[in-house]
Amino acid sequence: MNLRFALIALAVMVPVAAVLAMVGTTMMPVQLTFTARWLCDPPYTDPFIVSDSTGRGGTDYTMYCTSPRGGREKIGWLVPFLIMWAVYYLILTPFASMITYLRTSRY
Known part of the structure; x- marks a missing residue:
């Protein structure tokens, strides 16, 4: 029965x-640059984030990878966000599962 709560x-x-990844990348979009090692192929190894203001006060973030000679490659926002989502999940889930398991094992 305790395993059921851990799976939940x-x-x-x-x-x-x-939600945490969305809020985190909105407040600090620079954390998306940590995904550059998986997304930027040589010679485009220097990541940077561009924020564009859209209508009605919205902001759109886009990651680009640049080369030393000035070339750039557009990565976008979705793929870096999905990687950050997976990282947040992998970091937080063991703690949540352990806390849930320990709290339910006392009963």
Whole structure:
């Protein structure tokens, strides 16, 4: 029965990690540059984030990878966000599962 609660915690952490990744990348878009090692192919190894203001006060973030000679490659926002979502999930889920398991094992 305790394993069931741990599995529920795993499932609940999917949307929780998504919201935390969304808020985190909105507040600090520079954290998306940590995904550059998986997304930027040589010679485009220097990542940077561009924010564009859209109508009605919205902001759109786009990651680019640049080369030393000035060339650039557009990565976008979705793929770096999905990687950050997975990182948030992998970091937070063991803690949530362990806390849930320990709290339910006392009963």
